[in-house]
Amino acid sequence: MSSGELSGSGSEQGREIPGAVERVAQLGLTGEFGGGWFTTLRYRYVGSRPLVEDNSVRAASSQMVNLAAGLAAGHWRGQLELLNALDSDDHDIDYYYRSRLAGDPADSASEGLHFHPNEPRMLRLSLRYQY
Numbered sequence: 001m002s003s004g005e006l007s008g009s010g011s012e013q014g015r016e017i018p019g020a021v022e023r024v025a026q027l028g029l030t031g032e033f034g035g036g037w038f039t040t041l042r043y044r045y046v047g048s049r050p051l052v053e054d055n056s057v058r059a060a061s062s063q064m065v066n067l068a069a070g071l072a073a074g075h076w077r078g079q080l081e082l083l084n085a086l087d088s089d090d091h092d093i094d095y096y097y098r099s100r101l102a103g104d105p106a107d108s109a110s111e112g113l114h115f116h117p118n119e120p121r122m123l124r125l126s127l128r129y130q131y
Contacts, residue, residue: 013053013054014052014053014054014055015053016050016052016053016054016055017050017053018050018051018052018053018095018096019049019050019051019059019093019094019095020049020050021046021047021049022047022048022049023045023046023047023048023061024044024045024046024047025043025044025045026042026043026044026045027042027043028040028041028042028043029041035071036071036072036073037069037070037071038069038070038071038072039067039068039069039070040066040067040068040069041065041066041067042065042066042067042068043063043064043065044063044064044065044066045061045062045063046061046062046063047061048060048061049094051094051095051096051113052096057096057113059091059094059115060090060091060094061090062088062090062091062092062118063086063088063090064084064088064090064118065084065085065086065088066081066082066083066084066085067081067082067085068080068081068082075129075130075131076127076128076129077127077128077130078125078126078127078128079125079126079127079128080123080124080125081123081124081125081126082121082122082123083119083121083122083123083124084118084119084120084121084122085121086121087120087121088118089117089118090117090118091115091116091117091118092115092116092117092118092119093115093116094113094114094115095113095114095115096111096112096113096114097111097112097114098110098111098112099112099114
């Protein structure tokens, strides 16, 4: 087997590390305006990743955009953030493992994808005093 090949399928072991992210990118832009006003735009990309050692199951990539605007004056800083501005329903994290529902027979477990979705679009207001 060459170093680029993956071993086996399904239950056999491979060379991938489950959940190991292969590509990540983040871009941020900040604008500062007169009188202490500012704004920011943040973009985050997390690429596809293996969920099992043989790479036969992979998590999809995910993207997130956050916006913020605020005012800094003296020791005070106020900020309003729009988190998940595009209301992405991508998965924040993915797992692949055997499970069963409570009350199901012990031998009824099956392999499947389990995930936590991105938090829905929301506003967050913060006020900070720095001394």
